[in-house]
Amino acid sequence: MSKDIFIEQLQRGDQIALTRLVEDNQDNVYRTCLAYVQNEHDAADITQNVFINVLEKVGQFKGEATLSTWLIRIAINLSINFLRDNKKRLKQLDVTDLQMESDDNSDDSQKEAKRAVRNAIYSLPDKQKKVFVLHFYLKLSYKDIASVTNYSVSSIESLLFRARKKLRSLLQGYYQTVNS
């Protein structure tokens, strides 16, 4: 089915097209959100909002990028908005109840490690975070990242290098503290 026909079906609210849209893209959207917010429940909620957003605004989709790229952009924006709106709550999470993060059965050291990872990713500057998430979590090529972000390929290379360096430095700092 051509892209134009599919978009037309979405604009008409065709149920089969809606189901296909979710099934084809849900995992990538979810992984993007999870990479940002580092919490499964919040990531799932934001994923739902991404698709609702798309349904409401599909009439405005101009077709300059692929539908998947557009979805990822919306996922990033909604995740950033979530982090901004929940800054206070998330700060408290850092300090207190680890059990709020996830309902998995990890032991304490694993939970500490997860918190270190979350904090390290949070700490990345926005552009570095965006590029790191798209490359590492979604395995997008530099060209695809350029399509999502409108950054040049050389900027992406530079941002990725700096993101990795900063992440490792943050995680090293954490592990040195834990093991000292």
Place this chain on the structure above:
Amino acid sequence: MNENKLIMDCKELKIWVDRVNEDELLLGNANVQTHINECESCSLYYKGLLDSYSIMKTQRESSLSKQMSAQIINKLQEVNSTHRVDTRKTLFVLSRIAAVLVVSIGMLTGGLIGEVINKEKEDDSAAWQTEFSLLADDGESDLYLFD
């Protein structure tokens, strides 16, 4: 690499770690393994990084549960139905407004046409009166009568 010993030193390990991407980090390296077997500090540092990237890799491979997926599809269908109802309501209201506008414009137009016609009649009448008054004011006609 320290060629005499053929194993990394701590600085070389750090350089290697900074250079490789995350998947290579997770894959490991024989020279790295040799070094961290002998160096406790690097072992802790390297293990910490591996743990962190393993956590991220697990997240990278995670999927939305089937339950959540079904929930999203249901929610979209619900939003879609509401959106269609709203659109029909909006169209209905717009059509009523359009009908009222058509009638109003019709009445206004009819009124205006009527006004124009009446104005023309008044103008004619005014013209007759003006002529008549002019004639009436002209004393000459009376003089001729008594001449």
